[in-house]
Amino acid sequence: MKPGVTLLTIGELSARSGVAPSALRFYEERGLIHSVRTGGNQRRYERSELRRVSFIRIAQQVGVSLERIREALAELPERRTPTKADWTRLSARWRADLDARIALLERLRDTLDGCIGCGCLSLQSCALYNPGDQLAAQGPGPRKLLA
Amino acid sequence: MKPGVTLLTIGELSARSGVAPSALRFYEERGLIHSVRTGGNQRRYERSELRRVSFIRIAQQVGVSLERIREALAELPERRTPTKADWTRLSARWRADLDARIALLERLRDTLDGCIGCGCLSLQSCALYNPGDQLAAQGPGPRKLLA
DNA sequence: CCTTGAGTTCAAGTGCACTTTAACTTGCAC
DNA sequence: GTGCAAGTTAAAGTGCACTTGAACTCAAGG
Incomplete structure (x- = not known):
C-alpha cells in the first residue's frame, strides 16, 4: 500500500463527516462530490472529498441551497485539492x-x-x-x- | 361603519403583506394567524394580523421553521395587539x-x-x-x- | 469456505412549506 | 337583479433534501 493513497469507504466518510451514507450518495448523484470505484463497484473517496463534504454542510447551515453549493464547487478543480486561488475566488463570490x-x-x-x-x-x-x-x-x- | 374597525379581506392582507392568499390560508390552518368570518363565510382580518404576518415572514427569512414561529406566536395574545411585555418575552427567547x-x-x-x-x-x-x-x-x- | 456487516441500485416514501385545481359561493358595481 | 372578480373548501401536486425498503453483492475474519 502506497502511503498517502488511503481511500475512504462511504462508511468512513460518513463517520468522519457526520453525514449519512444515503446523503453522500445523494450528493454524488447531484454532482457535489465524486468517488472512484473498486473492482467490486464500491465507492472509495479521496481525502479531499472530506473537505468538500464539510464545505457543503457549512454552507447548508447558513441556508445555501444544494444547487448554489454545486455551482460553487463546480468552480473548484473536480478531483484535485483546491488551491489558494480557488478558495479565494469562491470566498469573494x-x-x-x-x-x-x-x-x-x-x-x-x-x-x-x-x-x-x-x-x-x-x-x-x-x-x-x-x-x-x-x-x-x-x-x-x-x-x-x-x- | 365604526371607525377603527376596518377589517381586511384576504386579498387586501395578501397585497399589503406580499404573502399569497393560499399561504395566508395555510398559516391560518396551522394556527399562526386568525380571522373572523362574514355571514357568507369569507375571512376578515384585523389589522393586528398584518403584524403577525410580517413577523412570520421575517422569522422565515432567517431560517426559523413555521412550527417554531407558531410556538412563539402562541405566547402572544391570540387576537389582541401584543403589548410591550409580549414582544420583550419573545425577543429574549x-x-x-x-x-x-x-x-x-x-x-x-x-x-x-x-x-x-x-x-x-x-x-x-x-x-x-x-x-x-x-x-x-x-x-x-x-x-x-x-x- | 462461509458468515456477516458493509456496500450497491432503484424506486418509493417523508417532511416542510406552500401552490394548483376543481367545483362552487359571495358581494360589490352597475 | 345581474354579472363577475374575489372568495370558499378539499384534495392533489410541487420542489427540495434526503431517508427507507427491497433485493441483492462485496470483502474480510474465523
Missing part, C-alpha cells in the same frame, strides 16, 4: 451574500427589541420588514430566500 | 438563537478567507466546521438545522 444575511439577522435581533417601543412590525413603517419593499417584491415562499 | 446564527455566519465569512491560508476545511482542524464536534453530533439533515 459569496462574501456579499453572507454579508447580506448577517445584516438581516442583526437587524432582526436588534429590531425585535427596538420594535417593542416603536410600535413597529407594522408593514408601513418597519425598516426591518420593509427595507425599500425589497423583500415583499421578491414574492412568497422559502424557495426564494437566498435568490 | 430568540436572542440566543439569533446570536448563534449570526456567529456561525460570521465564522463562515471570516474563515472562508482564513482557511485559504491555513489549509482548513479539513474536519480535524477546522474551527468553523468543528466547534467542539457539536455540529456533527447533531446528525445530518436540514430538518435539524435550528434544533
